[in-house]
Amino acid sequence: MQDNITKLFKAIADPTRRDIFHALVIATSALSITQISNQFEMTRQGVTKHIKILNDAGLVQMNEQGRNRFCYADPKPLQEVNKWMQFYSQFWDDSLDKLGGYLDSKNG
Amino acid sequence: MQDNITKLFKAIADPTRRDIFHALVIATSALSITQISNQFEMTRQGVTKHIKILNDAGLVQMNEQGRNRFCYADPKPLQEVNKWMQFYSQFWDDSLDKLGGYLDSKNG
DNA sequence: TTAATAAGCAACTAAAAGGTTGCTTAATTT
């Protein structure tokens, strides 16, 4: 359906998903779906859907144990986002003079 | 309605908008709406909507001249995204050993 | 001064997103 980088951007474009992802990143152990749900004012099914999207983007991995599905964050795919941004970063990394001149040329 | 970082992420989450933004970044001069539209298989109104979203996110600036609205990219807001990612980058910047141990502790 | 061009606005449509409720299944406790 959609390419990886789009999946990735869409995954982190939702504030709730950023919150879930963050909660998993700072967690000291993997958390079950229910444990995650308890931290949010949303039904477990709602959280499950978000987790699925994060998982499809590679940002959350699972670990099934009996009736539990322990989730943990995997920030590595964010490197792709970093890579995407690297090209554009040259335009803010450049000296302000150069950027100023560039913008002036477009404005004037 | 929604916070800046969310607007920013949503703006770049759409592939067409990333394409428009990229076209403006690499353009040697500011481009009118019509000039941009000609590069995409989409109506001018469709492009206008995308431009509006990019503009709301601060990624595209305008420059009205008569009946033309010349648009140019402003990548600076992407620094916010960069900042957001910096926190998570520690988890992929760390030595593989440390990351491995962290994951093992969650898996095991 | 009539043509043509650039773009805005509004209404509409189709599909996707974000979320819910209700029910089922499978694994654990008691």
Next chain:
DNA sequence: AAATTAAGCAACCTTTTAGTTGCTTATTAA
């Protein structure tokens, strides 16, 4: 074995998103 708990699945609803068509307005060119 019965009750509880964790989670999946499907259907549904509402809002947002991505895009269209049609029309108007304002600027510029012939």
